Amino acid sequence: MNLHAEDDVIAPVSSGTPVAALTPAPDADRAVASRTRTFDNARLRKDFAAQDAFLYLDDFLAPEVTAQLVHSARSLLDEVNRNYLPGHKQGGSVSRHTIDRLAPFIAELYRSKELIGWLEQLSGDQLQVSPADDPHAYALYYYTRPGDHIGWHYDTSYYEGRRYTLLLGVIDESSCRLDYELHTRNPEVPDQPGSVQIPPGGLVFFDGDKLRHRITPAGPNEMRVSLTFEYVTDPNMRPWRRFLSNMKDAIAYFGFRQVFRQMASRGKDAA
Template sequence: MDQLISDSLKETDEASLRAKYSEQDEFVIVDEFLPLEVLSRWELELARLKPHVHRNYLPGHKKGGSVAYQTMNALAPSITRVYHSAPLLGFLRRVVGAEVNECPSSDPHRCALYAYTEEGDHMGWHYDTSYYKDRRWTVLVGFKDESSSHLLCLLHTRNSDRDVVNLELQIKPGTLVIFNGDKVYHAVSPLKKGESRYIVSMQYVTTGKMNPFMRFISNMKDAVAYFGLRGVFGKGRLR
């Protein structure tokens, strides 16, 4: 896996990506970064993940399904290998210009699957509020998209010196969307009947420090809004 990612890095213009990331207030798109060989492996593992999708509906906020890291690691190791890839981690550090590291192993959101599979599945407007003491980044990876749904983003919402930029994106398979979720206001538009959309969400931090109370708050949010109590507090163990 590391070699495949290293090969992809040879085709990227890192200087241009760094400039765009800075100019767009910590947001950049890396088109079709993952090769088809990696996506083919992911496709084979998707069938194993589907029975373990935990669905949530929070009126006014979100409707859809998710799979936590622990289940992903057990059933879809080629996906979590990308998350753990040293070449990818080095690439992220160079693009964002910071000491990016993996989230703690106990964080169910460090590498998760988002499954939009029913009519009306969506994600409301939000920031990826971090409960960590330091910085956190979101990396969305296009996986399988058979929908008219889009990732909606507003850039520079917290920058009074810039006009807000409105983006409507369809993330192609293998494409990375790298951003600081505390700065980028974003949403996912609703699915139509008969459509489906699968996205892999990867989270990275600088040190991963979080006080116990905020860890409890973070876990409860993930349990209610994403993975269920078992997916968070049961560590996603399969029986």
């Protein structure tokens, strides 16, 4: 089903109703293992290294997981926070804080030991989940109006270590593409451009500080939803970087109320 430019809702569930209460969720670890154990993981690890920490698979998620994510994405449409940064970004986002309340299966998938272990095989790094106050740890990104896009950027890590991005295709009723450039941080290797249209259940995994990328603009009556997971090698962050990260999240993605209300709530809990 396509989304008209003036609409941002497709049969959403009532606000405050957890998605898990409507449909039985699959077992995240079992579903991931059913896929990853069939892959040639040694070859995928070589591909990831040869492409300077980048991998694209057009068929990754088990069908029941994709179906659950599609249901979650449609059910959360009325929770989307839209942003517009002239010349760089237009679109909508749902942060991990909202997902925790209304779509807990996504959080379970993010923490799947099978998934994290497989990503560690690819990256060669020991990965950790992002801290509980990071709204980007897992988030849904919506392109539902003509011109929705994000310009060229890196997923810059404000953490002490590296931050890896796992991008999962959820809904693609659009002409949007992920354009990217490999090796831009390596002066010894020429930049290598590429472009993919990620189908539901597809995967892109990369080191956020190495991959320059963008999402091309959506056209009329189109809809694209992606899910990103962020994993880190060191969850520590210096205070001034925390401030920069929070401001970026508030302005460009989730809104001041979402970002700073969560911080205030944690402060009260600590007190």
